[in-house]
Amino acid sequence: MKLSLSASQQIRPSLHIPSTSSQLLRHGQPKEKVVVVLGVTGAGKSRLSIDLATRFSAEIINSDKMQVYQGLEIATNKITDEERRGVPHHLLGVADPESDFSTAEFRAMASISLRSILRRRNLPIIVGGSNSFVEALVDANFRSRYDCCFLWVDAAMPVLASFVSDRVDRMVERGMIEEVRAFFRSNADYSRGIRRAIGVPELDEYFRVESECDEETRARALAEAIDAVKVNTSRLACRQLEKIHRLRNIRDWQMLHLDATEVFRKRGGEAEAVWNSVVAGTAEAVVSRFLYDSEPVVYGGVMSMRSGARPLLEATAS
Known part of the structure; x- marks a missing residue:
């Protein structure tokens, strides 16, 4: 796996944290x-x-x-x-x-x-x-x-959900379709890497048919793909909320x-x-x-x- 540990390099004021915490490590220093x-x-x-x-x-x-x-x-x-x-x-x-x-x-x-x-x-x-x-x-x-x-x-x-729907529309306006198109492969594995991201699998069917259908059918396929992105983003939010409740209520x-x-x-x-x-x-x-x-x-x-x-x-x- 190719990884990069680079981060913005700049001078920032240091954070002074007083050593008054009641939570101490074994050697007596605060966490x-x-x-x-x-x-x-x-x-x-x-x-x-x-x-x-x-x-x-x-x-x-x-x-x-x-x-x-x-x-x-x-x-x-x-x-x-x-x-x-x-x-x-x-x-x-x-x-x-x-x-x-x-x-x-x-x-x-x-x-x-x-x-x-x-x-x-x-x-x-x-x-x-x-x-x-x-x-x-x-x-x-x-x-x-x-x-x-x-x-x-x-x-x-x-x-x-309303905000997320509007956000997807703004993402489309910013060029999401062309961005995802660059990752399209007819034999792609959508269970690995970045292709699991919402928007990639949903647009797959559109990319497969866009060159073979008329303008009306193509527009309908694109609209359906965008709607699927919105639905799956809302479903993701629901799953995330369930996990947060579990961390709070079960994991304390x-x-x-x-x-x-x-x-x-x-x-x-x-x-x-x-x-x-x-x-x-x-x-x-x-x-x-x-x-x-x-x-x-x-x-x-x-x-x-x-x-x-x-x-x-x-x-x-x-």
């Missing part, structure tokens, strides 16, 4: 801190991770199974250079698209990236929709070495629940204001407490951090 951002596709995980990274001098480790591969930037909805706002990203577009990037490989490479981030005295933020990758990492003796703050960006499914992961539903219902400046107050503002307050006043408190299954100020949980749902 180092890691933030994990969970959520279904389209909920706003990447946006929140960038907001936090610019606030706390952090670097981001991608945990999305498809975004780890090189190529298909539009179809896999990779964050753009502009959207990254100078924040270094790891494990984003590093794997050979023809190979299978395994859970074990993710765990090994994420651990390397995490240690390098901490050596630079920056905060690691793990973000992505592949909860099985995150679970495998965290369950591999991870919490014996690190304190984790789990943030769950959520939104009502009917509202999110304590998460801060950030409900972004109103962000999707608003437009323009109103949406921005809701995001900043309900989602980003609450998350920043909790991460600040996690880093500098780090005693966890749970309210009805929702995690916050203890401090002299009252808990900022009015914007969360239990």
Whole structure:
């Protein structure tokens, strides 16, 4: 497998984490801190991770199974250079698209990236929709070495489904069809590598028939393929949500629940204001407490951090 460990090279202010944590390693030193951002596709995980990274001098480790591969930037909805706002990203577009990037490989490479981030005295933020990758990492003796703050960006499914549908239309406008066409092979194996990404199998039938049918039939085949992409993306979101509930309710992961539903219902400046107050503002307050006043408190299954100020949980749902 061809892999690249390159990340944006830039000078960033170091993160000072006081050694006051009650969670200590055997030799008496405090555990180092890691933030994990969970959520279904389209909920706003990447946006929140960038907001936090610019606030706390952090670097981001991608945990999305498809975004780890090189190529298909539009179809896999990779964050753009502009959207990254100078924040270094790891494990984003590093794997050979023809190979299978395994859970074990993710765990090994994420651990390397995490240690390098901490050596630079920056905060690691793990973000992505592949909860099985995150679970495998965290369950591999991870919490014996690190304190984790789990943030769950959520939104009502009917509202999110409408957003996802519109997002697919925007991806098509940006050139997703031609991008996927470059990966089309008549004998392709859609069970391996990047061809498992939503959008690739769905467009396969269209590519097979487009040169053999009239314009009306071709347009209908394309519309059906795009509809299939929307349906399968919504189904993916449902599966991701089920996994998050399992991690929370069965594996007992304590998460801060950030409900972004109103962000999707608003437009323009109103949406921005809701995001900043309900989602980003609450998350920043909790991460600040996690880093500098780090005693966890749970309210009805929702995690916050203890401090002299009252808990900022009015914007969360239990």
